[in-house]
Amino acid sequence: MSARADVNPMGNPTGNPMLRRGRGALAWLRRNLFSSATNTLLTLAALYALWKVVPPLLDWAFVEAVWDAPGGRACREAQGACWAFIADKHRFILFGTYPFEQHWRPGAAILVFVALYGVSALRSCWRPWLALAWLAGLAMIGLLLWGGAFGLPYVEDERWGGLVLTLVLATFGIAFAFPLSILLALGRTSALPAVRVLCVAYIELIRGVPLISVLFMASVMMPLFLPEGLMIDKLLRAQVALILFAAAYLAEAVRGGLQAIPRGQYEAAEALGLSYWKMTTLVILPQALKIAIAPLVNTFIGLFKDTSLVVVIGLFDLLSTVKTALNEPAWSGHGVEAYLFASFVYFVFCNAMSRFSQRLERDLAHGQRAQAPQAGRAG
């Protein structure tokens, strides 16, 4: 056995007690960043990369940035980021072609959305009144955006755009696709052959085609199936397409959760005399959905961003308003700032969803042991 430098012949540790016991910043650095030759090299390489990238980035984004540039001239001459572009165009980016004087309405609608999300994220608020709050909130959003009552002039939904359109599509998409997906997943695992075949066919057909083609089909085919003269408006077609699309993917995530439920849970519920639907809603689904939180939220986040595809059928969500704003000659060439801003907005919402799901998983753990083994501990 070779002699170790960190213990004396009696087997007791040597060296600086402060470092050994691991307190203090120095000890942290030594343990985590410089613990071996390889790690030290990697640390140095990472520090070098950061030094090369971060100061120029900060310089471009903040120090040399132009915050105010009438006509765009100051931006063309400056070296840094042109945030003045965002300042100038932000109303178009956020609200699309909504009538200019009425912009407070979609602004208020966005605030109502954020309030609804915020309240729903608190588990202490998960009571029956939350459903009513959602209905009231959505009704208010509809009223704000469409108008036509209470002295608000009517604005047809073709003129909605930007962030408010993204939020409408994503919120209604998730709100309707989720219950539909639960029914599909239960149907797919049902004992009744007709139900099962229908659900499988639906899920596999939808999953087999890209969202763009589903949007096109909804846009083109839906009017064909309807009686003469009955027009479904474009927004509704896009919304239905998004709902149908998301439901297929969410259904598979729910089915994964259902498969993880041991047979014993079904048997215990049946032995107590619970009928199929009571067993499913009280015992099976709560556990299955909890298991499926990660893949479900994954799909929600994907759906939120997939709403940007509605541009192919002529609706202008956040990403396409950003792109359109770039077309103006005074501001062309500032694509980076534009897409950075759009990315930032998407990131705010998607990251919030992600954090919410992590907290939800933690809250629902109920004293169960952590899934992953602790690093470095035996057994």
Add this chain to the structure above:
Amino acid sequence: MIEMRGVNKWFGDFHVLRDIDLSVARGEKLVVCGPSGSGKSTLVRLVNQLEEHQSGRIVVDGIELTRDLKAIEAVRREVGMVFQQFNLFAHLTVLENLTLAPIWVRGASKREAEDVAMHFLARVRIPEQAAKYPAQLSGGQQQRVAIARALCMQPRVMLFDEPTSALDPEMIKEVLDVMVELAEEGMTMLCITHEMGFARTAADAIVFMDQGEIVERCPPEEFFASPRTERARAFLGQILGH
């Protein structure tokens, strides 16, 4: 209370229960034992139709078990079952586990259901665990909660499918004590177990099964002292041997 006549069951081609005739009177306590694969679990699970029989008649508490869902659900309300793997609902607290069925199957109010639940939790001697989740309890405690959960429906018959087989030895006694008390109070019990001490104390009769048939049925002292058939003798030799 339970009547089985000429009951047969197949799993595919495998004939798992052959011409079973069994009677359990009200208040009678039966222990079913036998080698593994003899069909004991299947037999007990026929009583609340967790398994279906292909031929013969089963009548529980005057209700005949056919494919009729209403009859099955009526029987399940009167028959409680305790499983080897506990099968507690992990997403609910102990109290919620106990009140779920009374509220949603019997239509009790939350207050009534909680009163009954606390009563039975006290009976199984763990009233202080009411707000905990199953994962926070030991195996013995979980199984006692499972027994209390079945009792909250105030069943006429209790089925036990190897209730102590998944427990560490030091926890077996606490569960068996509860079962003995239950037996002494006059509950009709059908119990699959290898705990022969319990069988000697609490059972009115031992039913020995082998290869899908009921081979012997007799009082415990008779069974342990002088089993009538060779198969029973061989079985007893194996389990009492060490």
